Amino acid sequence: MVDKPCAAVILNHMVVNRSPRLDRVFHALAHPARRAILQRLAGGEHNLSELAAPLRMSFPAASKHVRVLERARLVRRRVVGRTHICRVEGKPLEEAERWLEEYRRHWERNFLRLDALLDQMKAEEREKKPDHRRE
């Protein structure tokens, strides 16, 4: 009852491919303030005050953004004295990059296959044009 036979093959990979970690990573990257924080941290460690200073928002707001980055495991903090020092973490980003890479790979492979199919159809049409079936 699936719409098309070729769709069933693809369904192996999806239906509901839950991945809360990936959700959190992409969501964390979806806000300019959080990307700014990450870019800042890419230059080295900073505490919360330093991170919040250039952002045009209140300190608690910036603190919440850092917390979002932590939930996505993109940032880790260590508390030394009264300051909370943050640094970036690489592994979660790798997963996101891997998803994008696989997506692109799948997509480009399909394009090649589509080109081949079009060539084949063109060749078939050249040989026998009497058989006229739509769809």
Added chain:
Amino acid sequence: MVDKPCAAVILNHMVVNRSPRLDRVFHALAHPARRAILQRLAGGEHNLSELAAPLRMSFPAASKHVRVLERARLVRRRVVGRTHICRVEGKPLEEAERWLEEYRRHWERNFLRLDALLDQMKAEEREKKPDHRRE
């Protein structure tokens, strides 16, 4: 009045580095249903009914997800008759990948620099240890 001199250099790149397109792309990728739609579309074109079928949600909900993907320019639709046929678009994803790549580059370069700094500090400490200053 900026906290540290080295911070001012980095501030060129940020403060408020608005990029609504990037926001939309990452936000679009942050939901499992939308990633599933993209993976499905990576295998070829589909209309809305086909996209909505495997998703455990109402048709209008799925339609909204496709609309989010369209606003992010990750998906384009063409209307033929009563069916809306969707296909993936590659360029916006490239921008996201570029951001991730630059972020990683910046971050890894800093790690190298940090290693060099640690070596230098170790060497200095070896030569003259009388100067004992905390921080």
Added chain:
DNA sequence: CGGTTTGTCAACCATTTGGTTTAAGTTTTC
């Protein structure tokens, strides 16, 4: 023509997000 398929729109709802302000908790410093 009438019914079915395909899809949108509008209204509604619960939850999350992103922001604020004010208060409170720890360290450090003087």
Added chain:
DNA sequence: GAAAACTTAAACCAAATGGTTGACAAACCG
């Protein structure tokens, strides 16, 4: 010990998200 620095917590708010249902508009098929 008092003040200042660095953060969190709590209360609150507006807007966005993610989902539902029901009504409607086309387009296709019989």
